[in-house]
Amino acid sequence: MTATQEQMSEREEIEMLLPWYVTGRLDAADTARVAAYLERHPEVRSQIPLVRQELSATVAGNEAIRARLASAETLIAGAASPTERVLSWLSRTIRPARGLFTSPTPGAVRWAAAAAAVIICLQAAGLATLLSRDGSTYGTASRPGLEATQPAVAMIAFTDDATMTTIARVLDEHRLRIVDGPLPGGFYSVRFADEATAAEQQRRLGAIATRKDIVKAVLPRR
Amino acid sequence: MHDQVDDRQLITRIAGHDQSALRALLGRHQLRVYRFVLRIVRREAVAEEVANEVFLEVWKHAGNYEGRSSVGTWLLSVAHNRAVSALRKRREESWDEDAASNLEDEGDNPEVSLQKVNKAEQMRECIAKLSTEHRTIIDLVYYHEKSINEVSEILDIPLNTVKTRMFYARKKLSELLQAAGIDRGWP
Structure with a gap:
């Protein structure tokens, strides 16, 4: 060089x-x-x-680049799966009650008793509504109603974006009820709330499987 | 430049799912990350999505941060990987970045460009016309003020490649300026 x-x-x-x-x-x-x-x-x-x-x-x-940026709360909400969202809501709901057990005051105890009464009334109303839906008749544990006698027909996994509201609405449209879950893989076991024919059941499962915005996968149970 | 100790503390708190720490981190880095991504993917909706993914990853996996580089460098590294993946996916889905760049190159002819009063604006336009690779390294060095080592880490390329890529990016910029009627006398 x-x-x-x-x-x-x-x-x-x-x-x-x-x-x-x-x-x-x-x-x-x-x-x-x-x-x-x-x-x-x-x-x-x-x-x-x-x-x-x-x-x-x-x-x-x-x-010169300006942007509308996501807040921390929006990001975190987007990150949570439907199950996590429900658990988070439950956690937030239960948190105020913790103080009752650690440092109870007469006022807090009275408030708790009133809240418990309201919850019992709501539960009773909820049970009555459930029993009156789908034309079900009253049944005891030894004689279950129609829904309880229906076997689980499929396993469904929902997308991460699906909200509890949309999941509930779509299941209701197809007369499906969750009976178990979340199972491994994020699946929920479902059954029909009515006595549809096998062909009709097949049609409804096919229809719900097309809802890719909410449903990730549908696995029929044999 | 932010206090690196503070940034690291924020990451530690985020690993414990402290929302206020995530809020503080977003305040410091979100806009810069978004700008970096937008200059690569060139579509606002895609850039927003990618930038959100970067911070979601931080929220979910803050514990993976090993502290070998500054938090800002780590974020840009994650952002670069995701932006390049988004760009690749978009190219596979038939949108061609080079075709878009060529279209932009067919803009003003030298005569029209000469009439532009604002020389700085012409420089900005020419930087925007650079290839993604060249524009990205120019952004990292000048706007994000990253060192040679940091650029090497973000782009995952050797130190010498960082230097030569920056050199050729500047040369290409001079060529574009010359084509627009501005002779800088270099190279």
């Missing part, structure tokens, strides 16, 4: 380092090396303003 070639090579190396020299992101050794070279070669120093122009244009180009 001739002296001229060596000089050119050194110059190229210095030119390659100039952007970092200008931004102050070179290590101490390289910073000293570039500074010394620029001292000896003023013609290369004339490139510094070019680098500064590039820098300010790049910064301006980036800062």
